[in-house]
Amino acid sequence: MSGDRYAIVAGSGRFPLLALEEARKLGHDVVAIGIEGEAPAGIEALARTVHWISIAHLGKLIDTLRAERVTSLIFAGQVKHVSIFSGQIPDMRLAKLLWSLPEKNTDALIGGVIGELKKEGIEVMDSTALLKPLLASEGAMTRRKPTGDEQKEIRYGRRIAAALSGFDLGQSVAISERACVALEAMEGTDAMLRRAAGLVNGRRITLVKGSRRRGHLLFDVPVAGPGTIETMRETGASVLAVDAGRTLLLDRAEMLAAADRAGLCVIGYPPEDGVE
Numbered sequence: 001m002s003g004d005r006y007a008i009v010a011g012s013g014r015f016p017l018l019a020l021e022e023a024r025k026l027g028h029d030v031v032a033i034g035i036e037g038e039a040p041a042g043i044e045a046l047a048r049t050v051h052w053i054s055i056a057h058l059g060k061l062i063d064t065l066r067a068e069r070v071t072s073l074i075f076a077g078q079v080k081h082v083s084i085f086s087g088q089i090p091d092m093r094l095a096k097l098l099w100s101l102p103e104k105n106t107d108a109l110i111g112g113v114i115g116e117l118k119k120e121g122i123e124v125m126d127s128t129a130l131l132k133p134l135l136a137s138e139g140a141m142t143r144r145k146p147t148g149d150e151q152k153e154i155r156y157g158r159r160i161a162a163a164l165s166g167f168d169l170g171q172s173v174a175i176s177e178r179a180c181v182a183l184e185a186m187e188g189t190d191a192m193l194r195r196a197a198g199l200v201n202g203r204r205i206t207l208v209k210g211s212r213r214r215g216h217l218l219f220d221v222p223v224a225g226p227g228t229i230e231t232m233r234e235t236g237a238s239v240l241a242v243d244a245g246r247t248l249l250l251d252r253a254e255m256l257a258a259a260d261r262a263g264l265c266v267i268g269y270p271p272e273d274g275v276e
Contacts, residue, residue: 005029006125007070008047009061010039011077014250015131015223019076020046022130031068033061038079055079058113059093062120072123074130075110075219105169110219126217134252136268138244141256144265146239150206153178154241154267157208162272165210171222174237175206189224190231197235205237211246211271224266225250229258237264244268 008023010016010032017040023030024046032039032047036054044050051064065073090098097112098104114124128135140146146154157175160183164173170184174196182196189209196205209222224240224247232240240259242249247268249255259266 005031005070007031007033007065007068007073009033009035009073009075010043011035011075011079012038012040013077013223014040014225015078015248016040016076017042017046018134018250019074019130026130031065031070033064033073035077035079039077054088056088056090056094058097058116059091062093062117062122065117065122066120071121072125073117074125075127078220078223105167106220114218124218127219127221128217128248131248134248134250136242136244136247136249136266138268138270140265140267141249142259142264142266144260144263146241146265146267150239150265153206154208154239154269156180157206157241158210158269161208161210171211171220172207172209175208176200176203181205189228193231193235193237197237200236202236205232205235206239206241207232207237208241209243209247211243217246222247223250224248224255226255226258229255229262229264232259232264233262239265239267241267241269243271246271 008016008019008030020030020032020043030047032043032050034043034050034052036052053060053064097116101108101112117124153175156178157173160173160180164183172184172189172192173180174182174193181199182192184192193207209224211222222242224242228240256266
């Protein structure tokens with residue numbers, strides 16, 4: 001950690017809540033920056049100070065960090081890709097950045113924001129710095145291991161996910177009977193699984209989640225949790241395969257217990273281009 005005083009930029013889901021809870025346990029002095037329309041209201045009770053900022057206001061984010069004398073931050077939680085197209089008018093700082101980008105994918109957008117923060121002397125830290133025990137481990141993390149057919153689907157799905165990462169699209173693919181049924185784009189993993197279920201007529205689905213083959217964990221870290229298991233049950237997905245050391249299993253014990261009760265398999269594989 002870069003000292004005990006930093007900001008957590010909170011997106012959606014459980015990720016920012018768990019990060020703030022851990023920071024509080026460690027006695028760290030944390031400023032929470034909640035992304036309006038994304039961050040859970042629960043961050044209010046967990047941070048010393050909370051500022052709410054629109055996703056379109058990069059200048060206000062930088063001004064807030066300066067005013068709080070914060071020189072490092074963590075991005076925790078997702079910002080839905082569709083928010084990019086929400087119609088919000090960007091401030092001058094963000095508009096200038098967007099104009100300069102050749103593409104508006106996740107790497108380009110957040111990478112550009114990180115570059116702007118760096119110009120201001122603000123370091124972006126590893127998103128998982130506070131939650132290392134929740135990272136996926138190698139091998140089966142559930143009682144059930146994949147069957148031979150599921151292993152074939154996982155191998156195929158991991159090749160597809162690796163290729164998909166080269167285009168900086170979604171992180172997940174749905175495989176059924178060694179055919180790629182659906183690729184994740186802006187809709188998110190749960191919506192992709194439901195779309196896949198509508199195409200396979202009750203056949204079993206294998207869910208493979210990749211980590212974009214990045215050499216860092218600064219942003220857009222793959223996550224899964226109890227909600228993922230519930231959606232798998234709903235859609236007939238029997239296996240979740242993830243990159244070990246690169247995927248956060250939020251509420252890990254609860255998630256794996258739910259998978260065991262449902263007879264599902266959660267398994268981690270060494271990433272092709274892992275973080276040392």
